[in-house]
Amino acid sequence: MRIYREKDYTALSRRAANLISAEIIRKPDSVLGLATGGTPVGTYSQLIEWNQKGDFSFAEVKTVNLDEYQGLLPEHPQSYRCFMQEKFFDHIDIKKENTFVPNGEAEDMEAECARYDELVRSLGYADLQLLGLGRNGHIGFNEPSDFFHKETHLVDLTESTIEANARFFGEGESVPRRAITMGVGCIMAARRIVMVVSGANKAEAVRDALLGAITPRCPASILQLHNDVVLVGDEEALAYV
Numbered sequence: 001m002r003i004y005r006e007k008d009y010t011a012l013s014r015r016a017a018n019l020i021s022a023e024i025i026r027k028p029d030s031v032l033g034l035a036t037g038g039t040p041v042g043t044y045s046q047l048i049e050w051n052q053k054g055d056f057s058f059a060e061v062k063t064v065n066l067d068e069y070q071g072l073l074p075e076h077p078q079s080y081r082c083f084m085q086e087k088f089f090d091h092i093d094i095k096k097e098n099t100f101v102p103n104g105e106a107e108d109m110e111a112e113c114a115r116y117d118e119l120v121r122s123l124g125y126a127d128l129q130l131l132g133l134g135r136n137g138h139i140g141f142n143e144p145s146d147f148f149h150k151e152t153h154l155v156d157l158t159e160s161t162i163e164a165n166a167r168f169f170g171e172g173e174s175v176p177r178r179a180i181t182m183g184v185g186c187i188m189a190a191r192r193i194v195m196v197v198s199g200a201n202k203a204e205a206v207r208d209a210l211l212g213a214i215t216p217r218c219p220a221s222i223l224q225l226h227n228d229v230v231l232v233g234d235e236e237a238l239a240y241v
């Protein structure tokens with residue numbers, strides 16, 4: 001595992017954007033695995049800036065997102081489809097039909113999970129998967145559990161995740177309790193994984209993921225078995241590693 005220890009959030013966002021743009025320049029039709037949450041936003045902003053300057057193009061890039069809330073329409077402002085449009089896709093030269101997010105509104109969730117796994121497989125898996133890290137060690141919405149879920153699946157979010165997500169929802173708005181998430185199978189099949197972490201409240205999860213036992217109680221610990229993981233963090237998040 002390679003670790004980039006950056007001085008602050010701006011620097012780590014720039015570093016992660018650099019790694020992603022290098023991948024696109026190397027392979028213009030890359031498949032990117034993308035993440036939502038607060039941490040990748042700076043990375044997306046930096047990529048938008050470079051793309052708008054004409055440094056590289058997303059015209060041939062395809063993207064697969066990690067997860068989506070169950071029961072939110074894609075137009076719902078808190079849906080991850082909406083998040084991706086607002087924070088990234090609407091500002092770059094990507095074709096919307098080349099961007100994929102699980103369908104949280106599907107009637108048959110089992111079929112949707114199987115369809116999403118097949119989609120990611122048919123794209124040849126991600127060349128580069130961008131990941132955040134939950135305070136409880138989750139990746140995507142693979143929450144701490146008794147076993148690793150290989151396939152895309154529907155998950156009951158833990159209270160700590162619901163609480164962390166609540167900051168994106170208005171007062172009185174109910175925070176979804178279930179989500180559909182890529183399993184660790186698709187994540188681990190990515191050729192390269194870039195994880196972004198920021199802030200002191202991630203330091204323990206980073207330590208457990210990198211230095212602790214490989215256990216589904218800390219889903220990110222499975223990344224110890226991947227041979228090309230790049231961790232990009234600020235001083236605070238990397239305090240224990």
Ligand code: PGA
Binds near residue numbers: 037132135139140
């Ligand atoms: P955050 O979320 O970037 O908003 O902290 C990360 C995650 O839960 O995966």
